[in-house]
Amino acid sequence: MIQVRELANIVKKxxxxxxxxQEKKSLDIIDARTxxxxxxxxxxxxxxxxDFDDVFIVDIDAHIDxxxxxxxxxxxxxxxxxxxxxxxxxxxxxxxxxxxGTPGLQWQNVWxxxxxxxxxxxxxxxxxxxxxxxxSRRAMDQMGLxxxxxxxxxxxxxxxxxxxxxxxxxxxxxxxxxxxxVLTIDPRVKGLLYLPINNPEAAEETVRKYxxxxxxxxFTITSxxxxxxxxxxxxxLYAMLEEADQALAFHAAPNxxxxxxxxxxxxxxxxxxxxxxxxxxxxTNWVINGLPERFPKLRTLWIESGLAWLAFxxxxxxxEYLMRSSEAPLLKRLPSEYISEMFFxxxxxxxxxxxxxxxxxxxxxxxxxxxxxxxxxxxxxDLPSSVWDLPFLDESAKRNILGYNAANLFxxxxxxxxxxxxxxxx
Numbered sequence: 001m002i003q004v005r006e007l008a009n010i011v012k013k014x015x016x017x018x019x020x021x022q023e024k025k026s027l028d029i030i031d032a033r034t035x036x037x038x039x040x041x042x043x044x045x046x047x048x049x050x051d052f053d054d055v056f057i058v059d060i061d062a063h064i065d066x067x068x069x070x071x072x073x074x075x076x077x078x079x080x081x082x083x084x085x086x087x088x089x090x091x092x093x094x095x096x097x098x099x100x101g102t103p104g105l106q107w108q109n110v111w112x113x114x115x116x117x118x119x120x121x122x123x124x125x126x127x128x129x130x131x132x133x134x135x136s137r138r139a140m141d142q143m144g145l146x147x148x149x150x151x152x153x154x155x156x157x158x159x160x161x162x163x164x165x166x167x168x169x170x171x172x173x174x175x176x177x178x179x180x181x182v183l184t185i186d187p188r189v190k191g192l193l194y195l196p197i198n199n200p201e202a203a204e205e206t207v208r209k210y211x212x213x214x215x216x217x218x219f220t221i222t223s224x225x226x227x228x229x230x231x232x233x234x235x236x237l238y239a240m241l242e243e244a245d246q247a248l249a250f251h252a253a254p255n256x257x258x259x260x261x262x263x264x265x266x267x268x269x270x271x272x273x274x275x276x277x278x279x280x281x282x283x284t285n286w287v288i289n290g291l292p293e294r295f296p297k298l299r300t301l302w303i304e305s306g307l308a309w310l311a312f313x314x315x316x317x318x319x320e321y322l323m324r325s326s327e328a329p330l331l332k333r334l335p336s337e338y339i340s341e342m343f344f345x346x347x348x349x350x351x352x353x354x355x356x357x358x359x360x361x362x363x364x365x366x367x368x369x370x371x372x373x374x375x376x377x378x379x380x381x382d383l384p385s386s387v388w389d390l391p392f393l394d395e396s397a398k399r400n401i402l403g404y405n406a407a408n409l410f411x412x413x414x415x416x417x418x419x420x421x422x423x424x425x426x
Contacts, residue, residue, distance in 0.1 A: 032115040035122045036135060036377065040142035046385045047144030056403035056418040057145050057384050060217075060410070061251070061303050061345055061373035064150040064182070065132045066174065067119045070095055072181070073154075076173040098170060099154060100161040102224075104256040107267035114379040119153075133185045139376050140188060143384060146403065147412060149190045149217050150178075151303075156253040159225030164198055171196040175206060183215025190217040190410065192249055197221055200233045204240060211244045217410040218247035218301075223278035224255050230289035238291065242298040247343075247409050249301040252279045279305040280313055283339070287317065290330025292338040299409055301343040304375060308350045311360045314339050340365045343409050345373035346401065347382045358392045367397040371406045 030039060037044075047053070066073060071094040074086040086097040109115060124134045132150075140148050152174055158167045171194045178191045193210050195203040210216050219241065221229070241248050255261055255274040264270050279302050286292070286300070317335035321328055331338075344364055351357060361370065375381045387393070387401050407414050 030115065032119065032121040033123065034115075035138075036120055037138050037142055039377075040139060043383050044142045044144075046383060047142070050385060050388055052144030052384060052388075055144070055384075055388075055399060056407070056414060057143070058147045058149065058372065058403045058406035058410075058412065059140075059143065059145050059374045059376070059384075060149040060301075060371050060406050061347060062136065062139065062148045062150050062376045063153045063378060064178070065120055065135050066152045066154050066177075068121070069130070069132055069177070070097065070154060073173050073177045076176040076180075077169055078172060079169060082169050098161075098163075098166055100157045100166075102157045102160075102254065102256060104254060104267050104270055108379060110379075120377055129185050130182050132182050133189060136189050137186060139374075143374065143376075145188075145384075146415060147188050147190055147406070149192060149406075149410070150182075151192050151220060151251060152178075152194065155194050156222055156251070157224055159196075159198060159222045159227070160255075160257070167196045167198050168202045171202070171206070175210065179210060179213050179216065183213075187215070190215055190412070192218050192220040192251075195219050195221050195237070197227060197229075197234065197237070198225065200237055203234075203237050207237065207240045207244065207246070211246060217412070218249060220249040220251050220303075221282075222253060223250045223282055224253035224274075225278075228285060229282050230285045230291060235294070238295050238298055242295045245297075245411065247299045247301055249303050250279055250282055251303040252276070252305045276305045276309045279303075280309055283313065283342075284317065287335045287338050288321075288328045288331075290328065292341070293330045293332060299343060301345070301371070301409060303345045303373065304347060305344075306348050306350050307344065307346070307357065307360050307364070307370075310339070310344065310364050311356065314363050336363070340369065343369050343371055343405070345371055346387060347373040347375045348380045349382055349386050351386070354390075354392065357390075361393075366393075367400050368405060370401045371409060372402045 028034070028038070074083065074094045074097050077083040077086065086094045089095065089097040120135055124131050126134060136148050136150065139145070155170060155174055158170055161167050175193045178193070183189060183191050193206060193216055195206055197203045207219060238248070252275045254270050255278065256264065256270050261270055261274050261277075264273070283302060314336040321331065321335050325331070340363070349357070364370065372384060372387055374383065384402055388398050390398070393401070404414070406412060
């Protein structure tokens with residue numbers, strides 16, 4: 001009952017903040033073409049009520065509108081044969097060309113009841129800048145963000161593409177489009193570039209080409225793939241990232257195709273388990289095979305698996321290691337100690353039991369290692385208030401999680417107004 005009352009108080013607080021002395025008008029029905037500023041109208045109210053203009057906020061996982069831009073992205077494919085073949089898709093429009101769709105994605109919008117979850121189709125009048133930038137700006141303004149780090153929707157599953165070389169073609173095209181067409185427009189929009197690690201040489205080429213490019217915050221491996229990330233063939237890639245002082249992120253995704261999850265009969269089950277399972281496997285391999293010892297300065301980030309699984313894996317690995325340490329000869333400390341030095345994202349933050357959430361944040365050193373992520377515009381996105389309203393965090397920890405930890409992780413410049421505030425507080 002304590003947990004229920006705490007959540008009820010948060011909801012009550014939001015309702016009180018949203019009252020303006022007048023009865024609220026009824027909301028229009030949201031469809032796929034509803035302006036995202038309208039969808040996020042309450043986010044703006046929350047930002048104003050909590051004075052987020054005085055809080056440095058970085059969203060490190062927002063999904064860019066690459067679906068509507070897919071025809072443009074296909075024009076960036078370097079191989080002329082593949083580029084020409086893209087024109088055979090969807091009546092010559094190139095939409096969906098070479099996608100590696102996964103079963104279950106059509107379930108995410110609950111049969112049309114959450115239409116924006118399948119993509120934002122709102123009108124954009126200004127054609128002088130990329131549509132993706134306009135939509136990012138709308139979301140940043142409504143949520144009160146200073147930076148938005150974007151990640152693609154369409155590439156989440158190509159690590160398991162049956163045509164292995166297609167990952168390279170699509171990754172190169174997407175990265176070029178993002179760097180050359182999007183990140184040059186607004187300095188508040190940053191990008192995590194896709195690493196096609198099914199081909200280590202192609203991944204290394206990506207790092208060489210884009211390290212230091214304007215707007216590039218770091219590099220990402222999509223976790224929905226069958227790749228032993230501790231394999232020696234990836235060591236050169238990790239060494240390059242460490243030497244270049246670049247963050248390496250692992251972004252989770254659902255998987256209904258492998259043998260174990262294929263037993264699940266509801267998307268809610270797939271979403272609950274597989275977003276965690278992919279990152280859990282890679283993190284375990286990363287730690288037990290001693291990569292934190294081999295690359296101690298390489299900052300790793302685990303995206304979109306929530307937090308509840310971390311209490312399990314830290315305790316489980318410690319327990320196993322103490323009984324079988326000979327199988328992890330490179331480790332000099334407990335697995336949990338290495339995990340507490342990694343970075344994790346808040347989204348989707350499990351808040352049904354505040355005691356467990358508080359214990360988990362303590363286990364992963366949240367005040368220095370946790371970073372805010374919205375996952376906008378997906379159906380389960382979290383607003384900055386999800387962190388700001390936590391009753392057990394002090395203000396310093398909240399500010400770190402919402403912005404300053406991300407600045408350290410990605411070497412982002414903190415706007416001068418926040419620097420002045422920090423000096424004044426000292």
